[in-house]
Amino acid sequence: MDTKKVAVIVxxxxxxxxxxxVANEFIRLAPKSLELEIVEIKDLPFFSEDIENDPPQVWIDFKTKIAAADAILFVSPEYNRTIPGVLKNAMEIGARPPKQNSWKGKPGAVATVSPGLIGGLGANQTIREAAVSLNIPMMQQPEAYIGQIKDKLLEDGVTVNEKTEKFLKDFLEVFEKWVMQITK
Ligand SMILES: Cc1cc2nc3c(=O)[nH]c(=O)nc-3n(C[C@H](O)[C@H](O)[C@H](O)COP(=O)(O)O)c2cc1C
Structure with missing residues (x-):
């Protein structure tokens, strides 16, 4: 079976x-054809055009990992109705310098997770908006606004309940089709 690498950006x-x-639950529940791995963004220095043509090694390593992936899955909180700065920073680094957009053409999807009621709707939409410029064709449906997350985790604090597990599996099933369709 054809296996596709999915870079998961948290x-x-x-x-x-x-x-x-939730990203780890996606990894656990992924179909065999999708190999999900978190690509870390925590050590990326702030983006600046001043250094994009002579970038630090961590930027290069990050861009290499994104370039090596077949697809992208964003899993993010909402901060002040939009996305965390660290995520936006990673987007910029991946997209630059001009003509070296590492995200280009890779099928993507987004899930937002929040303890709040509306499940990071604003961040979810913002990621989709940025994806236009990053040239990531995004899966439209199903949308994944995972709200009230504390009630969806089991007592171990890491595993999602049965209903949420089904939701994540269904999401991954459509994502698998999306990835195969775009990368064929
Ligand atoms: C600076 C800041 C802004 C936040 N703004 C929002 C928000 O707009 N919407 C929301 O649902 N939660 C918001 N929250 C609460 C986060 O959803 C919550 O802290 C969540 O646990 C963060 O995700 P994490 O658990 O993956 O770190 C905010 C939290 C912080 C620290």
Whole structure:
């Protein structure tokens, strides 16, 4: 079977991040044809055009990992109705310098996770907006606004409940089709 590599970008640096927990659940539940791996963004220095033509090694390593992936899955919190700065920074680094957009053409999807009711709707939409410029064709449906996450985790604090597990699996099933369609 054809296996596709999926770079998972987690928009939170928090140790006990709910988004990282859900990203790990995506990894656990992924179909065999999708090999999901978190690509870390925590050590990326702030983007500046001044250094994009002589970038630090961590930028190069990050861009190499993104370029090597077949697809992208964003899993992010919402900060002040938009996306965390660390995620936006990673987007810029991946996209630059001109004509060296590492994200280009890779099928993508987004899930946003929040303890709040509306599940990071604003961040989810913002990621889709940025994806236009990053040239990431995004899966449109299903949308994944995973709100009230504390109620969706089991007592172990890392595993999602049955209903959420089904939701993540269904999401991954459509994403698999999307990835295969775009990369064929
Ligand atoms: C600076 C800041 C802004 C936040 N703004 C929002 C928001 O707009 N919408 C929301 O649902 N939660 C918001 N929150 C709460 C986060 O959803 C919550 O801290 C969540 O646990 C962060 O994701 P994580 O667990 O993956 O780190 C905000 C948190 C911080 C620290």
């Amino acid at each position: 928009g939170s640096l928090r140790k006990e991040s709910f988004n990282r927990k």
